[in-house]
Amino acid sequence: MREKISRREATRLIGATAAGLLLPTGASRAQAKSESSTILTRAIPVSGEKLPIIGLGTWQTFDVDLAPPAIKPLEEVLSAFVKLGARVIDSSPMYGRSEQVIGDLVAKLEIRDSVFLATKVWIRGKQAGSDSMERSLARLQTKRVDLMQVHNLVDVTTQLATMRDWKAQGRIRYIGVTHYESGSYVEVEKVLQSEKLDFLQINYSIVEREAEQRILPLAQERGVAVIVNRPFGGGDLFGRVRGKPLPDWASDFDCRSWAQFLLKWIGANPAVTCAIPATNSPRHLEDNMQAGLGHLPDANTRQRMVEFVSSL
Numbered sequence: 001m002r003e004k005i006s007r008r009e010a011t012r013l014i015g016a017t018a019a020g021l022l023l024p025t026g027a028s029r030a031q032a033k034s035e036s037s038t039i040l041t042r043a044i045p046v047s048g049e050k051l052p053i054i055g056l057g058t059w060q061t062f063d064v065d066l067a068p069p070a071i072k073p074l075e076e077v078l079s080a081f082v083k084l085g086a087r088v089i090d091s092s093p094m095y096g097r098s099e100q101v102i103g104d105l106v107a108k109l110e111i112r113d114s115v116f117l118a119t120k121v122w123i124r125g126k127q128a129g130s131d132s133m134e135r136s137l138a139r140l141q142t143k144r145v146d147l148m149q150v151h152n153l154v155d156v157t158t159q160l161a162t163m164r165d166w167k168a169q170g171r172i173r174y175i176g177v178t179h180y181e182s183g184s185y186v187e188v189e190k191v192l193q194s195e196k197l198d199f200l201q202i203n204y205s206i207v208e209r210e211a212e213q214r215i216l217p218l219a220q221e222r223g224v225a226v227i228v229n230r231p232f233g234g235g236d237l238f239g240r241v242r243g244k245p246l247p248d249w250a251s252d253f254d255c256r257s258w259a260q261f262l263l264k265w266i267g268a269n270p271a272v273t274c275a276i277p278a279t280n281s282p283r284h285l286e287d288n289m290q291a292g293l294g295h296l297p298d299a300n301t302r303q304r305m306v307e308f309v310s311s312l
């Protein structure tokens with residue numbers, strides 16, 4: 001991660017510059033500009049490969065007709081997503097036409113090398129799991145998927161065994177498991193302890209913070225990358241903040257919207273590798289991507305953010 005400087009420090013430097021004491025060179029100005037326009041990344045613990053901290057979920061939003069009126073905004077979403085430097089796209093055979101829509105658009109836009117495709121297996125039985133993964137790769141139009149996850153831990157031991165075989169054959173790059181509700185954390189914890197995983201995908205947001213207690217520390221301890229689902233509480237969080245002004249101190253960490261406030265709060269947790277907000281709106285996509293730029297809130301500010309949202 002880039003080094004952060006505090007607002008006070010930034011103000012001091014700007015003041016010094018204005019007084020002619022610290023004139024930035026052309027090179028350092030260019031560097032500052034490029035740093036603030038480059039999406040922040042975190043390393044996958046098992047490999048060191050870096051992923052941008054903001055990705056894209058596709059539940060509901062990508063389950064659409066392949067005809068132009070529905071597909072056009074999604075094409076714009078994916079095109080902007082890649083142009084803005086993001087990579088992780090999450091799907092599942094459980095998400096209706098999502099995998100097929102992603103596969104078609106990735107092929108049409110010729111962006112396979114720029115994206116990190118994550119999908120899931122959500123079925124019982126060894127053969128059924130293998131067949132499901134074959135269908136996912138076919139729909140995604142790829143010979144090798146970046147991440148395969150056991151959706152909601154369904155038949156987890158069986159599916160992980162197959163996924164390890166596929167990984168050895170080079171058809172899957174990373175393996176993981178997912179869940180989305182705290183009632184299942186005991187089971188998630190057991191799997192994290194007993195299996196060697198590359199990734200965990202779990203729900204975490206400013207109003208769903210239970211993963212902080214045991215799941216995120218355990219993932220860190222076990223060297224497991226964390227993808228955060230439901231970063232906006234499935235969208236419910238917007239009902240809470242809509243029409244309310246951002247606190248003026250949000251600009252301290254380069255935050256200009258509620259979506260950025262909620263995503264930066266997640267991205268600032270060092271246990272998190274990437275958050276995957278879902279949207280079918282190009283405007284919302286651009287907003288969400290801004291959360292991956294500039295400064296992130298420090299620990300004290302994150303606490304202040306929790307209190308602020310709780311008070312609304």
Ligand SMILES: NC(=O)c1ccc[n+]([C@@H]2O[C@H](COP(=O)([O-])OP(=O)(O)OC[C@H]3O[C@@H](n4cnc5c(N)ncnc54)[C@H](OP(=O)(O)O)[C@@H]3O)[C@@H](O)[C@H]2O)c1
Binds near residue numbers: 058090151201229287
């Ligand atoms: N068990 C699992 O594996 C599991 C469970 C849950 C989720 N997931 C994954 O995680 C992803 C994210 O979770 P989620 O889809 O449940 O919910 P979410 O990302 O928390 O919220 C999505 C909602 O937020 C809205 N939204 C997005 N950006 C916005 C913005 N900038 N301003 C205003 N509204 C905005 C979207 O509407 P618009 O389309 O109008 O922007 C959509 O209704 C899923 O899509 C899926 O890929 C996995």
